[in-house]
Amino acid sequence: MAAHRQNPADKLREYSITELEQIAEKFHDGIGDRFEIPVDVDLLLEDIDGVDLDIWPGLQANYRMLGMTGFNRHTGILSIYIDDQLADSSAGIRRYRMTVAEELAHIIIHRPAIEAVEKPEDFRHIQNHDRWYLYERNAKWLAAAILMPASHVLRDAGKMYTEMISALPADMKYTNPEAIKKMITSKLAAMYDVSVVSMHYRLEKWPINVISKIDEAMKNQFDFLE
Numbered sequence: 001m002a003a004h005r006q007n008p009a010d011k012l013r014e015y016s017i018t019e020l021e022q023i024a025e026k027f028h029d030g031i032g033d034r035f036e037i038p039v040d041v042d043l044l045l046e047d048i049d050g051v052d053l054d055i056w057p058g059l060q061a062n063y064r065m066l067g068m069t070g071f072n073r074h075t076g077i078l079s080i081y082i083d084d085q086l087a088d089s090s091a092g093i094r095r096y097r098m099t100v101a102e103e104l105a106h107i108i109i110h111r112p113a114i115e116a117v118e119k120p121e122d123f124r125h126i127q128n129h130d131r132w133y134l135y136e137r138n139a140k141w142l143a144a145a146i147l148m149p150a151s152h153v154l155r156d157a158g159k160m161y162t163e164m165i166s167a168l169p170a171d172m173k174y175t176n177p178e179a180i181k182k183m184i185t186s187k188l189a190a191m192y193d194v195s196v197v198s199m200h201y202r203l204e205k206w207p208i209n210v211i212s213k214i215d216e217a218m219k220n221q222f223d224f225l226e
Contacts, residue, residue, distance in 0.1 A: 157210045180218065
């Protein structure tokens with residue numbers, strides 16, 4: 001009988017949202033004066049020793065993955081591999097950015113397991129872990145926090161809201177909260193170079209809560225977000 005293959009994901013733990021937000025904030029602080037919006041994911045990778053970025057021809061077609069991180073035991077380098085078609089698609093730049101950010105997030109919080117990955121089959125083995133969906137959810141949240149820093153999104157959303165309300169005629173200022181939310185979400189998505197769907201999800205959740213803040217401000221006829 002073949003021996004049971006230990007799953008490297010056994011070494012991982014789940015993170016709270018507060019922890020993930022703090023990790024992202026600390027990561028941004030480490031960039032210092034080079035931090036900018038939209039966040040430069042390639043710059044972030046340059047600041048991590050022993051990590052590089054490469055393409056993998058047919059990664060999605062053959063393994064149904066847009067991105068994967070693997071460890072080269074000969075060089076000691078962790079490589080983030082991105083599907084070649086995604087990397088070469090100018091139309092898919094936002095998906096590319098999020099994919100790289102997610103792989104970066106896996107390295108930050110799941111490195112003990114990622115270092116066991118040398119080929120796509122290894123990554124599939126980790127994905128079969130019964131708690132992997134929780135670890136994947138953590139990586140997606142951290143990726144969003146990296147690309148859409150909470151404090152910056154809150155600041156920019158508040159500024160946009162005030163500008164939009166101030167530009168409307170007095171009798172129309174607080175009549176259409178859905179339109180205001182839609183415009184702010186779209187403008188922020190463009191500013192942060194992420195998809196509208198990703199930005200809307202970020203705006204809905206703690207610690208940002210911009211969607212509910214807009215509803216409250218419109219209800220109370222405030223020209224600012226609390």
